[in-house]
Amino acid sequence: MANVRDYLKRKKDRPDQEYRISYREKIKSHKFTIFYRTILVLVLIGAIAAAMYIQWKNKIYTQMAVVASAEIHITQDAHLLPFAGYLLTYSKDGAGCMDIKGNAVWNQTFEMQNPMVDMCQNVVAIGDYNGRSIYVMDTGGVMGNITTNKPVRDFCVSSNGVVAVVLDDTDTTWIYLYDAKGKELVYFRTTMKDSGYPIKVSISPNAQLVCVSYLFVDSGQMKSSVAFYNFGDVGQNSTNNYVSGYDYLDAIVPLTDFLDNKSLFAVSDDRIMFYGGAQKPVVIAESLISETVQSVYYGDEYVGLVFISSESSSRYRLDVYHKSGEFRQSIEFDIDYRDILFREDQIIIYNESECRIYNSNGTEKYSGRFEKSALVLIPQSNAYRYMIVTPDSIDTVELQ
Numbered sequence: 001m002a003n004v005r006d007y008l009k010r011k012k013d014r015p016d017q018e019y020r021i022s023y024r025e026k027i028k029s030h031k032f033t034i035f036y037r038t039i040l041v042l043v044l045i046g047a048i049a050a051a052m053y054i055q056w057k058n059k060i061y062t063q064m065a066v067v068a069s070a071e072i073h074i075t076q077d078a079h080l081l082p083f084a085g086y087l088l089t090y091s092k093d094g095a096g097c098m099d100i101k102g103n104a105v106w107n108q109t110f111e112m113q114n115p116m117v118d119m120c121q122n123v124v125a126i127g128d129y130n131g132r133s134i135y136v137m138d139t140g141g142v143m144g145n146i147t148t149n150k151p152v153r154d155f156c157v158s159s160n161g162v163v164a165v166v167l168d169d170t171d172t173t174w175i176y177l178y179d180a181k182g183k184e185l186v187y188f189r190t191t192m193k194d195s196g197y198p199i200k201v202s203i204s205p206n207a208q209l210v211c212v213s214y215l216f217v218d219s220g221q222m223k224s225s226v227a228f229y230n231f232g233d234v235g236q237n238s239t240n241n242y243v244s245g246y247d248y249l250d251a252i253v254p255l256t257d258f259l260d261n262k263s264l265f266a267v268s269d270d271r272i273m274f275y276g277g278a279q280k281p282v283v284i285a286e287s288l289i290s291e292t293v294q295s296v297y298y299g300d301e302y303v304g305l306v307f308i309s310s311e312s313s314s315r316y317r318l319d320v321y322h323k324s325g326e327f328r329q330s331i332e333f334d335i336d337y338r339d340i341l342f343r344e345d346q347i348i349i350y351n352e353s354e355c356r357i358y359n360s361n362g363t364e365k366y367s368g369r370f371e372k373s374a375l376v377l378i379p380q381s382n383a384y385r386y387m388i389v390t391p392d393s394i395d396t397v398e399l400q
Contacts, residue, residue, distance in 0.1 A: 072394055075089075083122075094110055108137065110133065112133070116128070130151045132149070134146040143180035156201055162179055190214070211258070229242055272305065320360075353369055370388065
């Protein structure tokens, strides 16, 4: 009986202590087990996803299959351009936009002698060189039209429909900014004596920055000047909104364009220049060019210069630069090209009958021939799916 009493007394003094300690340890151990199993599962899922991504990124496609087709009629004098996933057609008599099924999204009639086109994202401007009218449209329809009081020499459009226009006068060249409905926003004058003749104008997508390439003669020497104007708050206190600029001796700079609101490139006959800055752009990189540039193509991230190839097995060489100015790679190719497209991770080179597609690392993803004559190739939102415009159809194709 004494032993029983002692046991009951000890139990009363330490009720279930050993049991509670053991139970807590088991719960703690169980939680750690679940945690480590969860981490292991996540790591395995990540490894599988990474392996699938690498396999997809390195996949080589061998076929281009037609998954849908729609009949269309293209007039003989029409020019065709990719337009934000749609097809833009234009001529002297008007312009139109078609979707992937061949349906007309909008049509606009006009009369122009020498129509010119500029695009920014889902906005397009069509104007008459040496004329006095510019129409502004987006993928939804006509936004408005601009009527100028002087002949149009050059223009460019922003993503919100603001248009920068170079207008010619007897002894003065004017640069105007209009909104899509034709309202004058701001303007300034340039002269050959003070700044030179503007040969190219470009505008940032948000319409805050304008870049003008001038050509002038200084002390008997030809020079080019790339000038930047800020029409936001920063440029209000500067004369003519001029905020920065760079001169280039014995060079012509016929091409400048914005890649985004703070990245711009320019190409002269002896170099490619990259500028950066959302307020006062500065030079961030330059690369000298010793060969003749055949063509220039660009997208949101990359700029490509085409040269005649020195390799016996290739006709052309495409030098690719990132918008930071970093040289990325050279791609040798052996087909005559109608167009070169930069689309996210893809570099697409094609003509009427053949197509080459590379990724941003220069790996050839596809090489093949079209079943029908291709007038325009337009990448779609899905990777490796395209709209191909032929003389009588719009075909949706997919790489396999």
